Amino acid sequence: MGTYDWGAQEIGAPKRRELRKVPAAVGLLLEDVQTGWVGEVVRVEKAGGMRVVALEDRHGRTKSFRTGFGFLLEGEPVELVDPAVAQASAPPAQAAPARSASGSVVVRNLKARTARASRIWVEGKHDAELVEKVWGHDLRVEGIVVEPLHGVDDLAAAVRDFSPGPGRRLGILVDHLVAGSKEERIAAAAMAVPGARGNVLVVGHPYVDVWQAIRPSVLGIPAWPVVPRGTDWKTGILRGLGWPSQTPADVALGWKRLLGNVRTYADLEASLLGRVEEVIDFLTAEESRRDGS
Known part of the structure; x- marks a missing residue:
């Protein structure tokens, strides 16, 4: 050697x-x-x-x-x-073990697993696509489904309709979950729903939108553009990057371009990485205890 x-x-x-x-x-x-x-x-x-x-x-x-x-x-x-x-x-x-985009060891020849009753909820389509790209392999191994909420304004009602309980848990990832924010009050109301305590975990990152959880260095820039007050955030970001920003199609194309630059967990901010891993651990904890692991 x-x-x-x-x-x-x-x-x-x-x-x-x-x-x-x-x-x-x-x-x-x-x-x-x-x-x-x-x-x-x-x-x-x-x-x-x-x-x-x-x-x-x-x-x-x-x-x-x-x-x-x-x-x-x-x-x-x-x-x-x-x-x-x-x-x-x-x-x-x-030979070195193959690694997934999240850094976990790839499980070969995995048989299809029935999805758990438990779910991960995220705010929107972009959040779901980012989580799938980096943690997709892990989620398939664990049988966990990610579902977009398309907003969290009525999160408490959604949790109530889900009827959480043992073996039917929810992990919820919320944008801009910071002290004193509207999102913090929404999360508190959701956790007050009967059955939520111990069966629902609400976590969040500090960013206005999940786009910001992508490290700016991935795009070759030192920091994300500053969006002027009163300007739609995604539109302002695209303008700041010098990308087309006038139509919903421009926003969709811009997101596709951003997501295309994400290859592994190393391309994301630690404040998002830790929260997603925390949610996955929460949803799989019951089975781990039953298995004695």
């Missing part, structure tokens, strides 16, 4: 750590340590008698690197090798 020798070794330094050999395969997300370039492998080819990989970053730009040392895979230093070399020298068990 190769050794971890990025930079000179001082006399008396610990023995160099052996690195895991990883095949240079299309779709692998790598970081080049020397330049900090992060991207997916889109090509593996020979150039100038060397084996090189082309890494495409989130903006569609590509850069080629020689295989070998100097790469990080999920934060782990690895030796990037030709697939044929890896197959000859390393057992299949050494």
